[in-house]
Amino acid sequence: MSHSGSWLDLADDTGFGLENLPHGIFSTADRAPRTGIAVGGWVLDLAGATGDPVHTTGTLNAFLAAGPPAWAALRAQVTDWLTDPAHRDHVQPHLVPRADVTMHLPVQVGDYVDFYSSRHHAENVGRIFRPGSAPLTPNWEHLPIGYHGRAGSLAVSGTPVVRPRGQRKAPADDLPTFGPSTRLDIEAEVGFVVGVPSTPGTPVPVGAFADHVFGVCLVNDWSARDLQAWEYVPLGPFLGKSFLTSVSPWVVPLAALEAARTDPPARGTAVLPYLDDAGLRWGLDLTLEVRLGGELVATPPFDQMYWTPAQQLAHLTVNGAAVRTGDLFASGTVSGPGRDQRGSFLELSWGGAEPFALADGTPRTFLEDGDEVAVTATAPGPGGTRISFGEVTGTVVPALEVAPPVTG
Missing domain, CATH: 2.30.30.230 (Fumarylacetoacetase, N-terminal domain)
Incomplete structure (x- = not known):
């Protein structure tokens, strides 16, 4: 007998013990x-x-x-x-x-929603994209901002990341150009998988989160920052996000995460009653690790997320929109206060202006062809054990050559 009394030969540090069962x-x-x-x-x-x-x-x-x-x-x-x-x-x-x-891919996803729930990430992005302005938009502390993504672009971990092509316009350029993205990025995120559907027209209250959500996975919402910066005003993310979103293959049940539940950070702004999740403890003490070519470059802490998944689900449905079995909603990039806790290369390199260095001194900003990124995560389990979420990986391959149109 070993590891919680199993007759299987399970290492004490497996991360996939009987406490997990993803x-x-x-x-x-x-x-x-x-x-x-x-x-x-x-x-x-x-x-x-x-x-x-x-x-x-x-x-x-x-x-x-x-x-x-x-x-x-x-x-x-x-x-x-x-x-x-x-x-x-x-x-x-x-x-x-x-x-x-x-x-x-573990579920057939009907709808995919991506949120923007890390205050540290949102403030960093605001300072990078809108220098001289307030880092947060006026609505950010009042509601979990999100966008409806493209479910058809979700793929299981390991799927190659084909560098996307599209329009981009540098601030100094008079007109946009077209071609492969030169600012390809990652977003280290946590995803929540819906099991039980809700009724159209009936919001899901924050206290009913576990009645609908089965479990948790890892998400990498690959992002073309140059395409995104040109297209996102006024309607938000589109082609800069829709080319690929990678999902880890194992879904960790909420039942495995009781020891990881925690209170979210204190909020300075009162929320409306439908978002009040005081005492529900749906913050989660997850530690993410981001590796580039096997080298650890960031350790984003999920327990710093401003908006909890229970609030995200409540807000997603408050207008009467329903969730269906297999729907996936993601946290948005997970970032902490430290530079080594930033869950995107946009932040790690401060928009490309401050390259971060690998162990051999190589300066890096955005993703290069051939780069492999792996995002892993663990959480505390019962009795001092650790719960593993496995990993979500992807390797960047060059943009596809596009043949000229046939005329005549």
């Missing part, structure tokens, strides 16, 4: 995409172990729609299977080495 969609050479749970170095094939066809669909949506009682029942069953040696003969044939699986 859900994802995996395939192997001889198995079509199906639902699995990561435990140690294995994936438990739920389709095989349970015999339930809900786990054979190639997406988590059908299971997530069953709601919190079904989520809790499966979690209890899997925990029992992995702790009671009497179940070993049944379970062991359905354990697949994690090294042998291919991971897929």
